[in-house]
Amino acid sequence: METTIKSLRKQSLEKLYNHLASSQKIYAPIVTSDKQVEFRYNPEFRDVTFEHIRSTLSVKNVVFPKIENLFYFTNTKEESIIKDIDLNIIPEVVLWGVHPCDSAAFDILRSIFCWDIKDEFFSKRLEKITVITLSCHKSDEFCFCTSVNLSPDSVKGSDIQLSLLQNGDYQAEILTEKGNELVSQVPDLFEQPSGEKKVIAGVKNKFDNKKVTSNLSGVFEHPFWIRNSLRCIGCGACAFVCPVCACFDIQDETKGKDGRRYRCWDSCGFSLFTLHTSGHNPRQIQSQRWRQRIMHKFSYMPDRNNALGCVGCGRCSSSCPVDMNLAEQLEALQNI
Amino acid sequence: MNSLVNRAKMLLEEKSVNVVIGYEAGTGGTARPAFISESADAEKLIYNEHCVHNLAVYLSKQEVRKMGKIGIVAALPVMRSILMLIAEHQVDPENIVIMGISHDGSLLDIENIQVMKDYISKSDPGNPERYKDKLAELNKLSMEERFEYWQKELSKCIKCYACRQACPMCYCTRCAVEVNQPQWISVKSDISGNMEWHILRAMHLAGRCISCGECGRACPVGIDCHLLTMHLSDQVYKYFRVYAGLSEKMSSVLSTYEPNDKENFII
Numbered sequence: 001m002e003t004t005i006k007s008l009r010k011q012s013l014e015k016l017y018n019h020l021a022s023s024q025k026i027y028a029p030i031v032t033s034d035k036q037v038e039f040r041y042n043p044e045f046r047d048v049t050f051e052h053i054r055s056t057l058s059v060k061n062v063v064f065p066k067i068e069n070l071f072y073f074t075n076t077k078e079e080s081i082i083k084d085i086d087l088n089i090i091p092e093v094v095l096w097g098v099h100p101c102d103s104a105a106f107d108i109l110r111s112i113f114c115w116d117i118k119d120e121f122f123s124k125r126l127e128k129i130t131v132i133t134l135s136c137h138k139s140d141e142f143c144f145c146t147s148v149n150l151s152p153d154s155v156k157g158s159d160i161q162l163s164l165l166q167n168g169d170y171q172a173e174i175l176t177e178k179g180n181e182l183v184s185q186v187p188d189l190f191e192q193p194s195g196e197k198k199v200i201a202g203v204k205n206k207f208d209n210k211k212v213t214s215n216l217s218g219v220f221e222h223p224f225w226i227r228n229s230l231r232c233i234g235c236g237a238c239a240f241v242c243p244v245c246a247c248f249d250i251q252d253e254t255k256g257k258d259g260r261r262y263r264c265w266d267s268c269g270f271s272l273f274t275l276h277t278s279g280h281n282p283r284q285i286q287s288q289r290w291r292q293r294i295m296h297k298f299s300y301m302p303d304r305n306n307a308l309g310c311v312g313c314g315r316c317s318s319s320c321p322v323d324m325n326l327a328e329q330l331e332a333l334q335n336i
Numbered sequence: 337m338n339s340l341v342n343r344a345k346m347l348l349e350e351k352s353v354n355v356v357i358g359y360e361a362g363t364g365g366t367a368r369p370a371f372i373s374e375s376a377d378a379e380k381l382i383y384n385e386h387c388v389h390n391l392a393v394y395l396s397k398q399e400v401r402k403m404g405k406i407g408i409v410a411a412l413p414v415m416r417s418i419l420m421l422i423a424e425h426q427v428d429p430e431n432i433v434i435m436g437i438s439h440d441g442s443l444l445d446i447e448n449i450q451v452m453k454d455y456i457s458k459s460d461p462g463n464p465e466r467y468k469d470k471l472a473e474l475n476k477l478s479m480e481e482r483f484e485y486w487q488k489e490l491s492k493c494i495k496c497y498a499c500r501q502a503c504p505m506c507y508c509t510r511c512a513v514e515v516n517q518p519q520w521i522s523v524k525s526d527i528s529g530n531m532e533w534h535i536l537r538a539m540h541l542a543g544r545c546i547s548c549g550e551c552g553r554a555c556p557v558g559i560d561c562h563l564l565t566m567h568l569s570d571q572v573y574k575y576f577r578v579y580a581g582l583s584e585k586m587s588s589v590l591s592t593y594e595p596n597d598k599e600n601f602i603i
Contacts, residue, residue: 032558033558035558036557036558056556056557056558057494057557066494066524066525067524067525067526140364141363141364142363142364226399229399230369230371230394230397230399230400231368231369231370231371231394233393233397233498233501233502233554234501235496235497235498235500235501235502235554236494236495236496236497236498237496237498237554237556239496240494240495240496240556241556249523251519251523251524253522253524262524264523264524264525265494265495265525267496270497270514271514272514272516284398285398285399286397286398286399287399317363319556321389321498321501321502321550321553321554321556322368322369322389322502323362323363323366323368325362325363328363
């Protein structure tokens with residue numbers, strides 16, 4: 001579809017939001033404390049933030065929930081009776097105010113979840129979302145989207161992109177049929193473009209990702225990994241806040257005869273992640289797990305998924321308790 | 337801070353230590369843990385109000401242990417953690433040099449464990465002042481209200497275990513949540529799984545927590561989980577008249593029986 005550009009007055013933005021919120025599920029960011037921005041379902045428009053740099057968690061949970069039931073079962077003496085999940089009950093959701101880095105992550109997640117076999121749960125959830133992105137008019141020292149082939153106003157994964165204009169109104173880029181359908185519900189709110197300029201944040205280019213990817217192929221045994229991960233305390237914060245990290249664990253939980261199988265978020269930063277039944281652990285120490293994190297995103301994924309495993313949102317670094325600044329390490333790897 | 341840098345340089349040059357664990361400048365004017373093994377790099381060391389991480393957590397990390405003798409920049413919470421780690425036989429006092437930092441940020445002359453204990457004994461061993469209001473506020477709530485408060489707070493938990501990893505006293509090489517045959521603690525991060533985890537964590541730290549607040553600071557989703565362990569520190573003091581991290585000879589309050597232990601809290 002050809003992109004259409006329209007203008008939305010500030011008041012119209014509120015009308016658009018309220019129209020959507022009154023008729024369906026809408027997932028929008030609100031400020032919950034001085035350091036936390038959370039996405040919530042159908043908050044009041046007055047609580048929705050347009051000023052946040054990044055939400056605490058990404059919105060990946062909409063397509064990859066932290067717990068996803070895969071099926072229910074009942075065990076009898078003879079057999080296990082499986083009851084499938086009805087995927088048709090997954091509701092349509094409009095994601096509102098997602099920044100371009102987070103919307104770009106959906107395609108990368110698809111490259112993981114639909115690599116060989118199409119993951120039904122993920123695919124259905126992805127099908128049900130409409131993404132209204134908000135270009136970034138603010139950034140901070142943790143942002144590095146421009147170093148991973150994106151920008152503060154890139155439109156990957158977006159159905160409609162809103163951008164702040166210099167006069168306080170918003171520009172709407174209608175990018176897909178899904179976006180067009182949404183606009184057609186309230187066409188009067190969208191006016192002809194006013195010619196005002198967009199306010200877009202500056203994000204410094206920190207490294208050449210192609211150079212990093214090429215260097216990574218020869219540094220598996222380099223002392224860099226131990227030296228640069230000494231302060232890593234081995235928690236899973238970076239993986240869980242990451243919009244791209246997709247590792248999960250599968251568990252069965254039973255109560256009497258009945259039970260369920262679910263998958264839940266997991267992290268390669270944990271030692272249990274690779275512990276074998278024999279007791280052997282191929283990634284015994286944290287430096288090996290830190291290496292895996294970087295290798296997976298910047299070497300294995302470009303190789304296998306034809307995509308970088310990173311959108312430069314900076315969450316891993318801003319939420320790290322010990323300031324393991326990923327961009328800084330990638331910068332060092334560029335020159336290793 | 338010249339005295340800290342000079343001390344680190346001297347320790348490294350004399351080969352009294354192989355590495356100094358301290359702080360360096362972090363992203364955006366903050367500070368972060370640093371590992372200095374060359375005396376020329378000692379200049380990187382800083383100490384200011386951003387240096388809040390409890391560095392004692394690194395004393396049980398495999399890669400750090402392998403480095404040999406360790407110099408460690410230690411403000412009061414770090415010193416108390418070190419005493420606990422010695423008491424629990426996790427740290428050999430012969431293997432560390434303590435570069436103590438006083439309340440006002442100046443370098444202390446900590447020659448040995450006794451000097452450190454004397455210094456610690458001059459400070460208030462209870463929970464830090466800045467947490468007392470919130471603790472008192474929670475204590476005023478009824479049991480139901482408190483349960484509701486924690487259910488709401490803990491529903492945010494994503495089970496990243498930053499609280500555990502940031503804690504010097506959570507040094508187990510295999511945590512109870514990592515035992516999966518059988519699976520004692522639910523892996524998933526829903527309200528019951530989260531409650532199980534946080535109750536387990538708090539109980540394992542009762543009588544061992546030195547109230548540094550690192551667990552809460554490390555939490556990426558802003559759960560004040562330090563209030564749980566701090567409340568238990570108050571409770572342990574109430575029943576046993578003991579605070580953690582004041583002596584290197586302390587036995588664990590909740591896993592040791594003394595004939596004069598009060599039993600009136602056992603219903």
